[in-house]
Amino acid sequence: MKRLLGVALGILTAIGGFLDIGDLVTNAVVGSRFGLTLAWAVLVGVVGICLFAQMSGRVAAVSGRATFEIIRERLGPRTAGANLVASFLINLLTLTAEVGGIALALQLASSVEPRLWIPVAALAVWLVIWRTKFTIMENVTGLVGLSLVVFAVAVFQLGPDWSALAEQALSPTVPAQEGGASYWYYAIALFGAAMTPYEVFFFSSGAREERWTAKDIAESRLNVMVGFPFGGVLSVAIAACGAIVFLPQAIEVSSLSQIVLPVALAGGKLALAVVIVGIVAATFGAALETGLSSGYTLAQYFGWSWGKFRRPAQAARFHLSMIIAMLVAVAVLMTSVDPIRVTEFSVVFSAVALPLTYLPILLVANDPEYMGEHVNGRATNALGLVYLVVIVVASVAAIPLMIVTGAGS
Amino acid sequence: MSPRIRRSARPFPPDETLPEPARPPGLVLDAQLHLLDRQTLDVDGVPVSTVDDLEIGPHESTALHGSDTVHVTGLLYGPVSVTRVFGGRPPASRLHRVDWRHVTDVGTTIRLGVHGDSLDVLWLERWVRDRVIGRIPGGRHDPR
Amino acid sequence: MILGDLLDSPVVDPAGRALGFVVDVRLVLDGPVEGLLAAPRVHGLLVSPRTRTSFLGYERTGVRAPALLARYLRWRHRGSFLVHWTDVDVASAEGVALVEGYRRWSPAMFGAAHQRP
Numbered sequence: 001m002k003r004l005l006g007v008a009l010g011i012l013t014a015i016g017g018f019l020d021i022g023d024l025v026t027n028a029v030v031g032s033r034f035g036l037t038l039a040w041a042v043l044v045g046v047v048g049i050c051l052f053a054q055m056s057g058r059v060a061a062v063s064g065r066a067t068f069e070i071i072r073e074r075l076g077p078r079t080a081g082a083n084l085v086a087s088f089l090i091n092l093l094t095l096t097a098e099v100g101g102i103a104l105a106l107q108l109a110s111s112v113e114p115r116l117w118i119p120v121a122a123l124a125v126w127l128v129i130w131r132t133k134f135t136i137m138e139n140v141t142g143l144v145g146l147s148l149v150v151f152a153v154a155v156f157q158l159g160p161d162w163s164a165l166a167e168q169a170l171s172p173t174v175p176a177q178e179g180g181a182s183y184w185y186y187a188i189a190l191f192g193a194a195m196t197p198y199e200v201f202f203f204s205s206g207a208r209e210e211r212w213t214a215k216d217i218a219e220s221r222l223n224v225m226v227g228f229p230f231g232g233v234l235s236v237a238i239a240a241c242g243a244i245v246f247l248p249q250a251i252e253v254s255s256l257s258q259i260v261l262p263v264a265l266a267g268g269k270l271a272l273a274v275v276i277v278g279i280v281a282a283t284f285g286a287a288l289e290t291g292l293s294s295g296y297t298l299a300q301y302f303g304w305s306w307g308k309f310r311r312p313a314q315a316a317r318f319h320l321s322m323i324i325a326m327l328v329a330v331a332v333l334m335t336s337v338d339p340i341r342v343t344e345f346s347v348v349f350s351a352v353a354l355p356l357t358y359l360p361i362l363l364v365a366n367d368p369e370y371m372g373e374h375v376n377g378r379a380t381n382a383l384g385l386v387y388l389v390v391i392v393v394a395s396v397a398a399i400p401l402m403i404v405t406g407a408g409s
Numbered sequence: 410m411s412p413r414i415r416r417s418a419r420p421f422p423p424d425e426t427l428p429e430p431a432r433p434p435g436l437v438l439d440a441q442l443h444l445l446d447r448q449t450l451d452v453d454g455v456p457v458s459t460v461d462d463l464e465i466g467p468h469e470s471t472a473l474h475g476s477d478t479v480h481v482t483g484l485l486y487g488p489v490s491v492t493r494v495f496g497g498r499p500p501a502s503r504l505h506r507v508d509w510r511h512v513t514d515v516g517t518t519i520r521l522g523v524h525g526d527s528l529d530v531l532w533l534e535r536w537v538r539d540r541v542i543g544r545i546p547g548g549r550h551d552p553r
Numbered sequence: 554m555i556l557g558d559l560l561d562s563p564v565v566d567p568a569g570r571a572l573g574f575v576v577d578v579r580l581v582l583d584g585p586v587e588g589l590l591a592a593p594r595v596h597g598l599l600v601s602p603r604t605r606t607s608f609l610g611y612e613r614t615g616v617r618a619p620a621l622l623a624r625y626l627r628w629r630h631r632g633s634f635l636v637h638w639t640d641v642d643v644a645s646a647e648g649v650a651l652v653e654g655y656r657r658w659s660p661a662m663f664g665a666a667h668q669r670p
Binding site: 063064065069072073076077080081130131133134299301302303304305306308309310311312313314316317319320369370 | 517550
Binding site for chain 3: 412413414418419420421423424426427428429430433434435436437438439440441442444445461462463464465466467470471472473474475476478479480481482485489498504508509510511512513514515522
């Protein structure tokens with residue numbers, strides 16, 4: 001059990017990273033329109049985030065420096081400031097979407113209008129950020145979020161045509177009714193979802209919250225190798241559910257209630273209850289992750305005192321900035337904006353933040369002044385450079401593709 | 410394109426090997442590489458701020474001469490983010506100064522030998538603590 | 554004076570020829586000890602044909618990984634050199650003028666990574 005809890009940080013980071021409300025819907029949409037022909041994009045993204053999360057976790061453990069501190073040191077205040085603006089907007093947009101997502105998931109369970117749930121959800125998220133110990137927060141959310149595995153179970157229960165699924169995944173082609181531009185837009189969206197910068201901000205700051213040192217590098221690696229692939233498998237499972245249930249009838253997926261339909265078909269009311277619990281936990285975890293990341297990025301850029309391991313009075317500006325972020329999120333949601341559409345715009349800011357986040361990590365992971373003997377090996381560097389190129393290409397192509405395809409519609 | 414010397418106007422061949430200078434006794438640091446934008450921690454390890462600039466030479470001097478020995482006299486903190494983007498510099502009154510004699514270590518962070526509470530640069534932190542966070546229930550609760 | 558004013562300022566030789574821009578200031582901790590550490594003395598200026606201060610210092614620290622990035626960044630700042638503070642005539646926010654007979658040195662730092670315990 002302790003071993004399982006030891007990887008809670010990795011699982012929570014992954015859940016909040018690519019199983020948040022926006023990605024739940026995106027995965028289902030991708031499955032319903034492209035089948036599993038985009039599974040390779042999830043794989044590429046998962047390998048990438050494993051690589052960089054492991055580097056940033058190692059840097060945080062060995063040198064005691066969290067990722068955004070390093071970004072400012074390496075890039076200087078101007079370029080790091082650009083990254084800060086982009087990352088903060090991503091965090092804020094995603095936080096808004098997640099709080100909205102919690103409300104939507106609670107609506108599924110209770111049929112109470114989401115706008116009534118929004119202040120409740122926001123208050124609950126803030127109370128956890130304000131008061132709960134970091135380890136308790138990650139253990140509970142991580143454990144409960146594991147119930148999303150019911151999506152994978154549903155894939156088996158639905159008795160699909162395995163050879164057809166395998167063919168889609170292993171020899172991907174653009175489906176006849178879709179355009180090449182939409183295909184690549186979703187490929188970048190899936191890749192970007194797996195590699196969203198706030199995952200490394202949260203993971204490396206979490207490493208500091210847990211006081212990891214050089215002795216904990218193995219634990220950091222375990223967190224990464226368990227958490228992110230788990231998230232990737234579930235992403236593909238959600239897409240598979242969409243491929244099995246919606247693709248044959250070309251049904252358009254756009255709402256949360258449609259996403260849980262395959263699970264209900266596979267396992268009835270019990271499975272439905274489990275998946276709703278899982279979605280509430282996942283969106284709650286994502287709200288915590290993005291809420292805390294808003295605080296972490298600001299505090300680390302400006303050099304403020306930060307951390308849940310400190311009493312709030314000793315990290316005053318850190319907590320105040322998160323309170324303000326929550327208030328802005330609630331205000332935006334009360335205008336009845338669709339939370340899921342909100343996340344589509346964060347793709348734009350990811351385009352700026354992605355390369356400016358990962359380059360400094362790669363550089364510092366090689367710097368013996370920070371890392372001593374724990375610098376990157378040659379294989380890690382080679383893979384890191386390849387991924388840096390992929391990241392730059394994805395970030396450059398994201399906005400034009402978004403415009404051309406009308407955000408994938 | 411940032412200002413640079415055009416290749417045709419370069420005064421020296423770019424690939425010449427220059428002699429290595431004599432190694433001076435004492436720790437060698439490059440200001441931009443090792444001091445600027447580094448996190449400053451107080452004596453208890455509590456973050457103070459990131460170093461925004463350094464003061465060299467006599468206070469309020471505008472020009473320095475190579476014939477004089479010039480020292481770094483203090484670390485400077487202030488609202489430079491906006492001015493770095495748009496140009497200019499905050500007035501000296503907005504820049505908080507910490508004397509170099511309070512510095513006890515320079516590594517990946519800069520450590521001071523004094524408490525953060527005694528530093529002007531943390532006035533905003535104290536203000537937010539007293540006016541906002543301290544007033545919310547649980548604000549002074551120790552999470553451990 | 555504020556050190557940031559010196560960074561990115563143009564450097565000219567006694568004849569007025571542009572030599573580059575100040576990208577960093579080399580300090581040596583051998584000044585008077587008032588607290589725990591010696592005060593840093595301005596030892597020299599690092600001049601490069603480009604500004605946008607080489608925030609990574611690859612041309613100075615001898616860190617060679619990741620290989621391709623290190624080589625590219627070193628190439629970008631080739632032609633950088635160090636001048637001793639004693640070879641400077643006047644330094645201000647408007648620019649730096651060097652004295653007659655100034656010498657240029659390699660910008661490398663000595664085993665920088667291993668100097669610190």
